[in-house]
Amino acid sequence: MTTTTHVNPSPVPSPVPSPVSGGNRAGGRRALSVLIAVAASAALAAPVATAAPAGKTAPAGKTAPAGKTAPAGKTAPKPPGGASTPITWGPCKGDPPMPDPGPQAECGTVQVPVDWSKPNGPRTGIAIGRQKATDPAKRIGVLMVNPGGPGNSGVESAMYADNPIDGYSAELRQRFDIVGFDPRGIGRSGSAVCDDTIFGKVPTHPRNAAEFEKVRTLNAQAIRSCIQGTGPLAARMDSNSVVRDMDAIRAALGERQISYLGHSYGTSLGERYSKLFPGNLRTMVLDSSVDPNRSSAERYLTDTAVTANTSLKALFSRCPADPACAQPGLPKGKKLTAVVDELFARADAGTLREPGPNGPTRTKVTPDQLTELLNGIAGNGYLDYATERLAALYSGKGEVRFFDSGPVNAAIPLVLCRDHDYRIRDYAEYQAIRERVARAAPYVRYNDQSLSFTLACQGSPLPVEPRPAQAAGALPPVLVVNATYDLATPLAGARRMARAIPTATLHEVNTTGHVLYLMDGVKQLIDNHLINRTR
Structure with missing residues (x-):
């Protein structure tokens, strides 16, 4: 089913950022920095406060300390193999120039296999952030969020979830623990390290066969530099692996099910999660959808x-x-x-x-x-x-x-191209x-x-x-929201996303923009779906 909101085809109130490059640089090398998959020339801000530099974590692929607390909540299904121990929570620190979040924000780490096909092999730490539901008596459960990218910080989405300008609504925070994570190889989850100088040599507009082959050659060299600088994790940053990490987080939280809100490239994670773990999903909203196929x-x-x-x-x-x-x-x-x-x-x-x-x-x-x-x-x-x-x-x-x-x-070849x-x-x-x-x-x-x-x-x-095959289990109601004029995630792809999920409803908004949660009317629509699981 498709519904449409007709508004003047003008930008959404919240501007959308262009891709940015950079991050921690030293000696011609870099850690992955944030990158939002949006219209490259729009000069606006993210839907949630996520634009800080990548965190200074241990090199990707190395083992980080595991949590030692007992699981909370009801008995939850475990992810297949390699499940983490529960999470030890502590205070969160903002990456300059972002301020430290308030004391209600807490951060921790979940241990997962680098290679999910080898659950007993080397492990890596996935950084997570949380703000607990402000009204425990009305708490529904966990709302896992991802702001997109590939390469944006979900930890910061949770840390600053109560930001009055670009955070989540008071009603949503009242009913859910807001939980975000930095995907493997991103930010606080062990930033992948690549040779930036090689990326800088790749022709941006190849004009002949020789230049096109130079693009191929330098891309291959750049990706190999990521593997050399990061370790095996750089070759395991695909979304199928990230989705399995998401379910390990769910299990470590002690939750039987999660609700999910994905923005931009985060919609790809949500769609894949619905295929691999349909029974572990309470409901889901996909805001500005990547074409699933x-x-x-x-x-x-x-x-x-x-x-x-x-x-x-x-x-x-x-x-x-x-x-x-x-x-x-x-x-x-x-x-x-x-x-x-x-x-x-x-x-x-x-x-x-x-x-x-x-x-x-x-x-x-x-x-x-x-x-x-x-x-x-x-x-x-x-x-x-x-x-x-x-x-x-x-x-x-x-x-x-x-x-x-x-x-x-580097998040593009290491994630999107996988x-x-x-x-x-x-x-x-x-x-x-x-x-x-x-x-x-x-x-x-x-x-x-x-x-x-x-x-x-x-x-x-x-x-x-x-793409993973559809696993057995009942799918919950899913809401897909997209602007008519979205240059980063076109409406045609959102329509394919809605068709790919049998329980999905598509809501089209006749406007220009990317990531619509902050838009009046759309925020209420998304909140209502997440809280009430309406179609």
Whole structure:
């Protein structure tokens, strides 16, 4: 079943961040830092307070101290093999510049096998955070949350769950223990260490067969550097392994079942958990859903580019009634889609220049820079933002800033490329895909984030893990929520997610944005489902 909320197709109140790279750097090496899988050019904040640098934990793959407390709550089903001892809780510390959370936040570690097929083999620590239900008499149980990524800190989602700006609602915190975790190899769960200098050498826009092969070669070298710097855990960061870690956390908490709220890439974890452990799931909400079965790089690239293209056209269609379209520098009476066509023609010809205060500068604007700018406009959703930048580019007078997102974060090849098969045979196939995508989305040509992620998967020496088969057990009611114009997790993928889960209801929100929990109306819808398990 699908329901729809019709709102003005403008951005959700809570902005969405672009991917970030960096983290702890020393001597050309890095630990994985946060990365939210969202529209690459949207410059906004996460749905929950999670943007602190990665924690300073022991190297990934090494054994951390196990908890020694007795299990709490009812007898719970144990995960298959390798289950952790219960958790020892202690105070949480914020990573600068984030402040320490309040005393209600507590943190601990759960021990799990590095390789779940070898439950008695080496172990690694999964960092978890918790805020207990504020009204124990009304407590329903545990709500496990994951803010996405791959690479974002779920520990911090729990630590700052009571943040009045971007935390979870008072009603949700009253009824649930909010529990979050840093996925294996991420943040406090033993940050994977890679050679950053190799990632920085990977061509971002290969123009010929030689450059495409260079992408493959350097990606393979970069991933091997992660394995060398981290140990065996770097090759075991796929979501199937993370989902088994989630069930080990459930068992260590002494819970028979958990409720789950996943945002962005966290929806992939929720869907896989529902397949492997349906009986251990009370209910689930998937906010801004990853396509559970991205069958190819082409479908991923097409869905995300078409969404950006459609979002841009919907934004431009508001022009006749909006004074923002009378922007000085734009030709009178000319449709903005025609302006975009002309800008691309000039960029292709090498005659489009960066604007300056007194007229065009000597610096050329490439077609790729124009695409990145247009993706940003499509994800932003404000018409005045769009017309100001288009007018500056068209007239040559004004200011437009172009941002280099830098090398892809290592969480992409170590996680996303393990979960989805984005491999492309050779440069000829790559070029053919690019041409078909551009025809389907002529006003952006491609989605810059999804292209970056796809290229990061080329040449990976690690195999793609198959989606798990559906285990026996009754599935609870599941709510899937998605924006119509979501450049990171397109509506087409959310519809496939809802079809993949027999008990799912899809709620479409006619707006621009990614991660909708903070949006008025949507928050109440999600809270109501989690508390009451309504369809």
